[in-house]
Structures are given as structure tokens and as C-alpha cells.
Amino acid sequence: GAGVSQSPRYKVAKRGQDVALRCDPISGHVSLFWYQQALGQGPEFLTYFQNEAQLDKSGLPSDRFFAERPEGSVSTLKIQRTQQEDSAVYLCASSLPGGEQFFGPGTRLTVL
Amino acid sequence: GDSVTQMEGPVTLSEEAFLTINCTYTATGYPSLFWYVQYPGEGLQLLLKATKADDKGSNKGFEATYRKETTSFHLEKGSVQVSDSAVYFCAPNSGGYNKLIFGAGTRLAVHP
Secondary structure (H helix, E strand, C coil): CCCCEEECCEEEECCCCCEEEEEECCCCCCEEEEEEECCCCCCEEEEEEECCEEEECCCCCCCCEEEECCCCCCEEEEECCCCHHHCEEEEEEEECCCCCCEECCCEEEEEC | CCEEEECCCCEEEECCCCEEECEEEECCCCCCEEEEEECCCCCEEEEEEECCCCCEEEECCEEEECECCCCECCEEECCCCHHHCEEEEEEEEECCCCEECCCCCEEEEEEC
């Protein structure tokens, strides 16, 4: 069956541009997480959705980061006015409530 | 806040050697504990987990035991293979919806 998919896989942005990263979770998974993984580091939690409700956004590093999941399925992570420190791999994971998190392949964002 | 300390890598071993990757954590409450693996060019995959004290998680010859008294979850394998070369992440969960707190990761390189 289909796993978690993310697009684009790679994104290069000039500093100051806005970007949008998409996550398609496993069908039926109500829980959706976004993580940020800097080079050589472990993933760090950004935000959590249960269906369409964003229950925790405590990990978003600044108000330039915004996430949504309007219909409780596909989610988009948007970064406004990108900065070089935003360069990282952005990972999406989905799960059943309390269940194993399944990760997508990630989107590698490079900000020049 | 919750945190994880993992053994620094890289760890370089010969095939069939014994592997230990240390992991200790600080967490409020009673987390479940996970080891994730990231093979070259692939996404994060769950390797094993344990949900309560003294539980032993195991998979693909790897084992880890939930030690509440020492807040540790060390990963072991009796005989590593070249195909085990990857980055390994220890992660307790946190909060009522199971967000993961990742360590920095330990890179394992196994040579023939």
C-alpha cells in the first residue's frame, strides 16, 4: 500500500522567497506530524495535527512558519521569507492515534 | 524539557562484531521508547520499540531493553552485517499524542 509521500523532494529557494511543502499521509491516519532535520542532527518536532485541528505548534521556529491541514488529510507546511537557517530536510509522519509513526522521504530545502 | 543523549558516532565495526549504541533520556511521565533507523538514501523506519519498564524490543537481530531505573534504552546486536550500516536514532515519545524527541543520531559503518 501507499506510504507517506512528500513533494517536492528537493527545493532550492532564494533568500526571501516563500515556499510550500506538501505531505500526503497514509489514508485513514488522523495524526500528522511535521519535523525539521538539520544536517547531521536528529529530527526536531515542529507541529502536530489531529484530523484538521492543529493541536500543537510549539516547535515552529518563528511566525514565518505556518502549517495547515484543512480537510484532515493533505497537509502543507509554508515558510515565508525564507532564510539560510531554514535549510534542512522537512519530514512528515502520520499515524493512527497513539500508533507507530510512518515517515515520508522528506523534502530537502536549500536556501541560497 | 524532554531530551535524549546518544552515543556519538561514527561507530566503525568489522562484520560480525558486537554492537552497542548507548541512549539515555530525560522525560516527564512514562514514555514509550523507540529506535529508528535511516539507511542511506531512505526515510526513517521504526526498528523496534518498548512501551513499559523491563520490556525488550527486538527486530532484525537488534534488541533494546527499557530500563526505567537508569532511564536508558541501549541498542545491541550480537553480530552486525554490512547491510546494517545506517544512522540510528533513539527517541522517547512525549505528550498525550506521542510526538517523538530524537537524539542526534549515531552513524554506524560496518566493513567486510
